[in-house]
């Protein structure tokens with residue numbers, strides 16, 4: 001039985017192959033005609049399994065890594081036309097990246113803060129193409145969202161040698177034909193501050209002049225600004241004192257501190273009586289003058305965030321009274 005059946009199977013297989021079996025190509029064709037939908041499903045699954053993670057997992061991660069590995073350098077910051085709740089910002093920044101991808105970065109609203117503290121405003125960062133050295137310019141009116149936080153920023157800018165400016169936002173990114181994805185933009189730029197106006201000097205001063213604003217003294221002050229920040233301080237009033245005794249106030253009109261050396265004129269009201277009374281304590285008639293910020297007014301409005309920063313400022317200069325009196 002076993003011997004009979006074996007050749008029969010072989011024979012039937014041989015007959016089928018020789019006589020009834022169609023060509024390889026048509027067999028494949030028939031197979032596909034019958035099973036095409038299985039292949040289609042498998043293809044779709046493979047495409048989804050391979051492409052979806054690439055597009056929706058790897059690509060966003062790569063995009064985020066690209067943004068994480070970029071850096072931010074502020075090359076110019078101009079704060080002008082301040083009001084108690086807003087100011088005009090004209091700022092230039094350079095994006096550094098070593099990636100070979102140059103995706104389009106969409107415009108987004110960036111929260112601006114001193115790194116680690118509450119944001120003081122939102123700034124609309126324009127669309128740009130991410131390549132190394134791209135210059136991004138911002139020029140807009142900015143509403144303050146937290147005046148206290150902006151006062152802290154102004155204090156840091158005026159008082160410190162360096163401070164950290166953070167920009168945070170969710171930004172759209174698109175690389176070639178890939179879909180748009182959203183990344184977190186969180187970058188901190190280290191900026192130079194005014195460093196307490198270190199180097200401030202009273203270049204000259206004359207007492208006993210009749211000035212148009214009704215004051216009795218005038219002079220020239222030198223204010224160096226090592227930062228890239230330009231800030232409009234408006235009409236500034238400063239307190240003058242000697243050894244904790246007030247001798248008067250100084251006024252600087254329409255002051256804008258620009259990067260570099262600022263040489264500006266001032267007027268002052270100096271109590272000649274008070275000064276005369278203390279001269280005996282200073283043998284050379286050289287008075288050590290302490291200068292602190294009193295207030296600042298811009299377009300008839302007191303600007304509290306700038307005044308707050310200036311109140312912390314303590315400048316020391318010396319006044320040769322003999323020279324100031326024209327001696």
Ligand SMILES: *[C@@H]1O[C@H](CO)[C@@H](O)[C@H](O)[C@H]1NC(C)=O
Nearest residue numbers: 060061062063064065068186
């Ligand atoms: C990007 O940086 C943030 C921290 O700033 C980190 O939490 C995140 O994991 C980083 N993402 C990638 C993809 O490197």
Ligand SMILES: *[C@@H]1O[C@H](CO)[C@@H](O)[C@H](O)[C@H]1NC(C)=O
Nearest residue numbers: 068069070071096097098099
């Ligand atoms: C450049 O690439 C390296 C890794 O390849 C990374 O550590 C670095 O943060 C990147 N970014 C910049 C701005 O140099």
Ligand SMILES: *[C@@H]1O[C@H](CO)[C@@H](O)[C@H](O)[C@H]1NC(C)=O
Nearest residue numbers: 076078089090091092138139
């Ligand atoms: C902003 O700053 C740039 C560069 O200093 C200057 O060219 C431009 O005129 C400024 N814009 C305004 C509105 O002041």
Ligand SMILES: *[C@@H]1O[C@H](CO)[C@@H](O)[C@H](O)[C@H]1NC(C)=O
Nearest residue numbers: 070071073095096097098132
């Ligand atoms: C920013 O990144 C660029 C490109 O990688 C690099 O040349 C530059 O030194 C970086 N600047 C800072 C301040 O890290």
Ligand SMILES: *[C@@H]1O[C@H](CO)[C@@H](O)[C@H](O)[C@H]1NC(C)=O
Nearest residue numbers: 085086122140141142143144
């Ligand atoms: C700022 O606030 C004023 C009203 O307080 C509003 O009219 C103006 O559109 C705001 N500007 C921006 C840039 O949000």
Ligand SMILES: *[C@@H]1O[C@H](CO)[C@@H](O)[C@H](O)[C@H]1NC(C)=O
Nearest residue numbers: 117118119146147148149152
């Ligand atoms: C405003 O800023 C101050 C100082 O940084 C902070 O203490 C306060 O929580 C902030 N307020 C809001 C509403 O974020």
Ligand SMILES: *[C@@H]1O[C@H](CO)[C@@H](O)[C@H](O)[C@H]1NC(C)=O
Nearest residue numbers: 116166168169185186187188
């Ligand atoms: C931005 O990144 C810093 C660390 O690089 C982190 O401490 C901070 O919490 C981040 N900001 C936000 C809003 O997540």
Ligand SMILES: *[C@@H]1O[C@H](CO)[C@@H](O)[C@H](O)[C@H]1NC(C)=O
Nearest residue numbers: 242243244245278280281282
């Ligand atoms: C400064 O004032 C203190 C008292 O407040 C006085 O003892 C001291 O002699 C004064 N110094 C000068 C140089 O006048």
Ligand SMILES: *[C@@H]1O[C@H](CO)[C@@H](O)[C@H](O)[C@H]1NC(C)=O
Nearest residue numbers: 199222224225259260261262
């Ligand atoms: C600013 O003045 C200092 C001397 O006080 C001088 O060394 C420096 O070159 C000046 N800088 C500019 C930009 O004029």
Ligand SMILES: *[C@@H]1O[C@H](CO)[C@@H](O)[C@H](O)[C@H]1NC(C)=O
Nearest residue numbers: 237239249292293294295311
């Ligand atoms: C500003 O000057 C006025 C006098 O003109 C004085 O009463 C006031 O206390 C001063 N304020 C500050 C913060 O120095």
Ligand SMILES: *[C@@H]1O[C@H](CO)[C@@H](O)[C@H](O)[C@H]1NC(C)=O
Nearest residue numbers: 234235253254297298299300
């Ligand atoms: C400063 O005061 C003068 C005279 O009072 C005025 O003409 C000018 O507009 C004021 N400047 C600002 C920025 O408010």
Ligand SMILES: *[C@@H]1O[C@H](CO)[C@@H](O)[C@H](O)[C@H]1NC(C)=O
Nearest residue numbers: 284286320321322323324327
């Ligand atoms: C003060 O000024 C007078 C007059 O200009 C001058 O003779 C004197 O040398 C000056 N004193 C000092 C310490 O510079």
